[in-house]
Amino acid sequence: MSGPIVIVGAGQAGLQIAESLRTEGFDGEVVLLGKERHAPYQRPPLSKAWLAGESADDRLTIRGPDFFATKRIDLRVGVEVARIDAAGRKVFLGDGAALSWSGLALATGARARRPGLPGAELPHVRVLRDFEDAKEISHRLDSARNIVIIGGGFIGLEVAAAARKRGCATVVVEALDRLMARAVTPEISAFFADLHRAHGVELVFGEQVAEISDEGVKTAAGAFFPADLVVLGVGAVANDELGAAGGLDVSRGIVVDDCGRTSAKDIVAAGDCAVLRRADGALRRFESVQYAVEGAKAAAAALLGRSKPFSAAPWFWSDQYDVKLQMAGSSEGHDALIERRSGDKAFSLFYYRQGELVAVDSVNRPGEHLLARRLLDAHLSPDPVLIGDPERDLRLLLR
Numbered sequence: 001m002s003g004p005i006v007i008v009g010a011g012q013a014g015l016q017i018a019e020s021l022r023t024e025g026f027d028g029e030v031v032l033l034g035k036e037r038h039a040p041y042q043r044p045p046l047s048k049a050w051l052a053g054e055s056a057d058d059r060l061t062i063r064g065p066d067f068f069a070t071k072r073i074d075l076r077v078g079v080e081v082a083r084i085d086a087a088g089r090k091v092f093l094g095d096g097a098a099l100s101w102s103g104l105a106l107a108t109g110a111r112a113r114r115p116g117l118p119g120a121e122l123p124h125v126r127v128l129r130d131f132e133d134a135k136e137i138s139h140r141l142d143s144a145r146n147i148v149i150i151g152g153g154f155i156g157l158e159v160a161a162a163a164r165k166r167g168c169a170t171v172v173v174e175a176l177d178r179l180m181a182r183a184v185t186p187e188i189s190a191f192f193a194d195l196h197r198a199h200g201v202e203l204v205f206g207e208q209v210a211e212i213s214d215e216g217v218k219t220a221a222g223a224f225f226p227a228d229l230v231v232l233g234v235g236a237v238a239n240d241e242l243g244a245a246g247g248l249d250v251s252r253g254i255v256v257d258d259c260g261r262t263s264a265k266d267i268v269a270a271g272d273c274a275v276l277r278r279a280d281g282a283l284r285r286f287e288s289v290q291y292a293v294e295g296a297k298a299a300a301a302a303l304l305g306r307s308k309p310f311s312a313a314p315w316f317w318s319d320q321y322d323v324k325l326q327m328a329g330s331s332e333g334h335d336a337l338i339e340r341r342s343g344d345k346a347f348s349l350f351y352y353r354q355g356e357l358v359a360v361d362s363v364n365r366p367g368e369h370l371l372a373r374r375l376l377d378a379h380l381s382p383d384p385v386l387i388g389d390p391e392r393d394l395r396l397l398l399r
């Protein structure tokens with residue numbers, strides 16, 4: 001392959017594509033273009049330790065400046081790509097300049113969803129997607145007395161935990177009847193509802209927000225919650241516009257196969273901007289560090305003509321107060337649940353479907369989470385009786 005490989009988006013996936021091109025032995029030019037003014041950084045701490053004031057800015061950085069020089073990765077920050085030309089093999093930058101490519105990777109991530117609510121554009125209504133958002137929320141938390149979080153998903157709940165640590169009266173308004181409903185089972189939702197209430201968070205379920213004013217948040221049912229800070233935590237939208245305008249197949253994300261290949265030759269996509277077409281034709285979008293990193297490795301290989309599909313069981317984590325939740329696999333459609341408990345705030349739930357282990361949620365049990373990932377990746381389904389026996393050393397199951 002001659003000519004540079006251009007990567008659009010210098011986040012978790014874009015950086016990994018650049019790095020993996022070198023690991024795969026690509027010796028040519030690699031250009032990594034990022035709209036933000038920062039070198040690639042981790043987003044997860046923005047709603048966790050960093051927001052709680054327990055982690056410094058420099059802990060967010062993924063790779064130091066030396067890395068880019070050593071790996072000969074031409075990182076250009078503060079550069080937005082305005083358009084791609086798939087047939088002419090060019091990208092056009094915001095200032096009109098053009099760059100040619102022999103391979104193109106789209107890793108443009110996602111943006112926070114902003115519901116069309118009256119008052120959603122008021123200055124005290126914020127979203128949390130990038131470092132600038134996090135700095136603004138953190139700054140407002142210094143003086144805020146009442147915070148209302150709209151959406152009881154991972155980011156909303158992590159912000160709630162940070163806000164409580166920082167002394168704010170906190171209300172979470174969730175339209176559904178339980179927390180993190182799209183991602184976790186009712187058992188895990190209930191555990192976290194108890195946890196937040198024990199920390200003084202008011203949880204409001206089954207209520208739609210009707211409007212936001214300078215004074216606070218009003219629900220459709222007429223309840224009013226005072227707020228000097230409102231955080232919208234209602235999901236993210238894939239940044240797939242460059243792909244769509246460039247003629248790529250797009251469906252709420254740039255459609256890719258399990259190697260990150262898009263519908264256009266020599267163009268790959270990875271991370272939050274991509275949507276995976278599974279073997280059964282279904283489309284699945286994952287917003288996780290694992291998918292960004294593993295999808296990026298596959299996409300880098302695909303740009304070099306190699307097929308390295310990634311098939312590991314999905315995993316994710318969330319930190320709320322002193323609790324680390326780690327999830328592996330997909331519990332959808334499970335018909336049996338085995339609990340393995342070692343304390344009030346330390347347990348794992350093993351989910352089975354027709355006798356097959358399909359997922360494990362672990363609360364403050366990092367060892368069991370790692371083991372679960374290995375079991376799931378090896379398609380091993382241990383006898384539920386052994387799993388439920390707290391005296392049994394589960395590591396033996398892998399031997």
Ligand SMILES: Cc1cc2nc3c(=O)[nH]c(=O)nc-3n(C[C@H](O)[C@H](O)[C@H](O)COP(=O)(O)OP(=O)(O)OC[C@H]3O[C@@H](n4cnc5c(N)ncnc54)[C@H](O)[C@@H]3O)c2cc1C
Binds near residue numbers: 012292
């Ligand atoms: C607050 C928060 C907490 C999270 N917590 C977790 C967690 O606990 N566990 C977990 O697994 N995942 C978590 N995630 C999700 C995880 O961070 C994302 O899945 C991951 O960052 C996706 O990486 P990405 O490279 O696809 O996108 P991003 O990291 O968003 O990077 C995309 C980059 O592309 C840039 N870009 C977009 N358009 C252009 C353009 N036209 N030109 C140039 N640059 C462009 C963007 O500015 C951005 O910098 C969290 C996310 C957030 C926001």
